[in-house]
Amino acid sequence: MNIKRVLIYSILSFAALIYLLPLVVMVITSLKDLDEIRSGTLLSMPQALNFDSWDKAWGSACTGVTCEGLKGYFWNSVLIVVPAVIISTVIGALNGYVLTKWKFRGSTLFFGMLLIGTMIPFQVVLLPMARMLGFLGLAGTTSGLIMVHIIYGLAFTTLFFRNYYISIPSELVNAARIDGAGFWMIFHRIILPLSIPIIVVSVIWQFTQIWNDFLFGVVYSSGDSQPITVALNNLVNTSTGVKEYNVDMAAAIIAALPTLFVYIVAGKYFVKGLTAGAVKG
Amino acid sequence: MHALKIQNIEKIYGKVKVLKGIDLEIQPGQFLILVGPSGCGKSTLLNMIAGLEPVSNGNIFIGDRDVTHLDPKDRDIAMVFQSYALYPNMTVRQNIEFGLTIRKTEKSEQKKIVEKVSKLLQIESLLDRKPKQLSGGQRQRVAMGRALARDPSIFLFDEPLSNLDAKLRVEMRGEIKELHQREGTTIVYVTHDQIEAMTLGDVIAVMKDGEIQQFGPPQEIYDNPRNQFIASFMGSPSMNFIPCQAEKVDGDMPTMQITLESGNEKVKVPIKQNIKGLEAYAGKSVILGIRPEQITQQGEEKPDSAMLNCDVELIEPTGPDTLVTVRINGVKTVCRIHPTAESKVDKLMPLLLDMSKVVFFDPDTQERVY
Numbered sequence: 331m332n333i334k335r336v337l338i339y340s341i342l343s344f345a346a347l348i349y350l351l352p353l354v355v356m357v358i359t360s361l362k363d364l365d366e367i368r369s370g371t372l373l374s375m376p377q378a379l380n381f382d383s384w385d386k387a388w389g390s391a392c393t394g395v396t397c398e399g400l401k402g403y404f405w406n407s408v409l410i411v412v413p414a415v416i417i418s419t420v421i422g423a424l425n426g427y428v429l430t431k432w433k434f435r436g437s438t439l440f441f442g443m444l445l446i447g448t449m450i451p452f453q454v455v456l457l458p459m460a461r462m463l464g465f466l467g468l469a470g471t472t473s474g475l476i477m478v479h480i481i482y483g484l485a486f487t488t489l490f491f492r493n494y495y496i497s498i499p500s501e502l503v504n505a506a507r508i509d510g511a512g513f514w515m516i517f518h519r520i521i522l523p524l525s526i527p528i529i530v531v532s533v534i535w536q537f538t539q540i541w542n543d544f545l546f547g548v549v550y551s552s553g554d555s556q557p558i559t560v561a562l563n564n565l566v567n568t569s570t571g572v573k574e575y576n577v578d579m580a581a582a583i584i585a586a587l588p589t590l591f592v593y594i595v596a597g598k599y600f601v602k603g604l605t606a607g608a609v610k611g
Numbered sequence: 612m613h614a615l616k617i618q619n620i621e622k623i624y625g626k627v628k629v630l631k632g633i634d635l636e637i638q639p640g641q642f643l644i645l646v647g648p649s650g651c652g653k654s655t656l657l658n659m660i661a662g663l664e665p666v667s668n669g670n671i672f673i674g675d676r677d678v679t680h681l682d683p684k685d686r687d688i689a690m691v692f693q694s695y696a697l698y699p700n701m702t703v704r705q706n707i708e709f710g711l712t713i714r715k716t717e718k719s720e721q722k723k724i725v726e727k728v729s730k731l732l733q734i735e736s737l738l739d740r741k742p743k744q745l746s747g748g749q750r751q752r753v754a755m756g757r758a759l760a761r762d763p764s765i766f767l768f769d770e771p772l773s774n775l776d777a778k779l780r781v782e783m784r785g786e787i788k789e790l791h792q793r794e795g796t797t798i799v800y801v802t803h804d805q806i807e808a809m810t811l812g813d814v815i816a817v818m819k820d821g822e823i824q825q826f827g828p829p830q831e832i833y834d835n836p837r838n839q840f841i842a843s844f845m846g847s848p849s850m851n852f853i854p855c856q857a858e859k860v861d862g863d864m865p866t867m868q869i870t871l872e873s874g875n876e877k878v879k880v881p882i883k884q885n886i887k888g889l890e891a892y893a894g895k896s897v898i899l900g901i902r903p904e905q906i907t908q909q910g911e912e913k914p915d916s917a918m919l920n921c922d923v924e925l926i927e928p929t930g931p932d933t934l935v936t937v938r939i940n941g942v943k944t945v946c947r948i949h950p951t952a953e954s955k956v957d958k959l960m961p962l963l964l965d966m967s968k969v970v971f972f973d974p975d976t977q978e979r980v981y
């Protein structure tokens with residue numbers, strides 16, 4: 331029994347170590363200066379805490395022709411992510427509500443088609459979406475990119491909410507209807523208060539998806555409106571003589587921080603929400 | 612004036628006719644039970660009365676209003692659900708007030724109603740709790756309180772007791788009946804439990820496969836089932852169905868007799884009840900329907916009874932009486948005897964069959980022979 335425990339924990343610790351190693355290397359490297367990087371090994375500790383490369387990555391590193399760091403692009407990403415996450419989550423919740431509690435003729439088929447939407451790879455929609463954005467006059471704009479993320483994310487958020495709401499008894503909705511509540515009142519007074527766990531799931535999922543997205547960002551945005559992932563790529567690929575590994579690492583961590591943060595803060599709810607079963611009244 | 616009138620209601624899902632033309636009418640203050648096996652369409656019918664399911668054909672009247680196409684909220688009804696359907700995020704008080712708030716009842720008035728209802732149902736101490744902090748019986752009470760608060764013209768109950776354990780179920784059953792007697796409310800109550808149906812109902816509609824098989828007062832349905840299905844569904848243990856040979860007797864009265872056989876004894880039993888239709892079965896087989904309490908131990912002789920020595924196969928004491936299983940005409944037959952009466956497995960026991968209330972069914976159509 332005890333030996334089993336020890337074995338399990340050693341294996342888990344080992345796995346955790348392997349997973350953490352890249353992050354550790356990145357953090358260490360970002361705190362060294364170039365000389366230290368050249369003279370030491372990957373895992374040797376920095377001599378002092380030196381945040382110069384973080385400064386540079388944030389404010390003055392070159393990303394292509396401009397040399398203003400990631401700062402602006404970070405806010406671009408925020409500007410894209412926040413509305414896209416909110417809107418896709420709200421619509422997903424409404425879709426799930428309708429698909430489970432206000433079924434209409436063909437709603438099962440509709441849901442089936444949405445499911446297919448979750449399996450479509452990014453690459454497949456690139457060209458048609460570009461045509462559509464052009465047609466709508468949104469090509470190369472932030473709103474266009476937001477719209478793409480909303481549409482692509484809807485299949486997922488709808489799936490989340492639909493699967494969650496299906497476990498909320500329909501009798502609850504019927505009781506509210508008899509009490510005199512209508513479509514919106516029931517959604518807002520009965521369903522939404524029960525939805526916190528799945529809202530957390532949807533927000534985390536959409537946030538990481540959209541924040542980490544590179545392909546849509548690189549295809550549908552240009553110049554100053556590009557998201558941080560594209561800027562990071564440009565930063566790493568822009569060569570001004572020496573390769574500044576420390577700045578690259580700092581930039582990569584900056585780009586990853588928000589998702590890390592979201593997972594650490596809300597990860598607990600994420601797991602809870604994914605496994606949440608029936609809502610017993 | 613009727614409180615509820617249902618005219619030729621049909622419900623069709625795709626190609627399946629789930630309700631096949633239901634007609635019903637109840638008076639104000641009546642307690643109507645819809646009873647039948649699972650899947651016979653009771654909930655569907657109740658949901659259509661509530662307005663939760665659209666009607667495929669037919670009309671529904673509440674009072675003198677045609678409500679067939681009205682929203683649930685405009686029908687002046689309240690409903691208690693099997694799962695109680697209390698709003699999980701609201702306290703008991705908020706649950707009761709929800710419908711009142713939507714109907715824009717004044718705050719002071721709401722307070723009075725909550726007070727009155729919670730007193731009536733003894734849930735005053737629970738008002739600030741959330742549903743998940745309540746026991747099953749308490750949730751049941753709150754669900755009823757929520758319905759009562761609205762003071763509707765008809766209450767609808769969909770198997771409200773089936774999630775409770777046996778003891779609580781009997782208790783709540785009594786409370787519902789008491790409430791009905793005290794408040795004089797009109798109730799439509801769905802159950803698959805025939806005991807609930809018998810104990811609660813003023814009138815019972817026995818349903819099967821989307822049709823009403825019989826509609827009438829509980830005792831009438833118990834004593835005079837229209838067919839074998841109703842006879843077997845109502846009553847526990849169920850009525851015994853014994854196939855037997857009928858023959859004509861010469862002379863005036865009685866005119867028919869049947870043959871009963873158990874162990875190595877065979878008796879011919881004259882039918883003294885006046886059942887005209889039975890004569891058509893002369894020389895043929897007919898199904899005798901006899902309830903367990905109509906077969907008892909030997910005792911005071913009744914005017915219309917028959918004696919038969921039966922081989923005892925099983926003895927099940929229930930306390931107030933003992934159920935003894937014997938075999939008559941080759942089928943297992945349950946008898947309800949006094950616990951002090953002597954019986955032993957594999958021994959012969961003289962039993963008295965009270966023939967004054969037995970019924971007969973056609974073996975093919977399973978319809979009652981009158």
Ligand SMILES: Nc1ncnc2c1ncn2[C@@H]1O[C@H](COP(=O)(O)OP(=O)(O)O)[C@@H](O)[C@H]1O
Nearest residue numbers: 624627629647648649650651652653654655656
């Ligand atoms: N939405 C539906 N679509 C198709 N068939 C249904 C639907 N709802 C109920 N039914 C069918 O209608 C019949 C009656 O159901 P119900 O009224 O719930 O029965 P009961 O309450 O008597 O157990 C069942 O056979 C059930 O399968």
Ligand SMILES: [Mg+2]
Nearest residue numbers: 653654655770
């Ligand atoms: Mg039902």
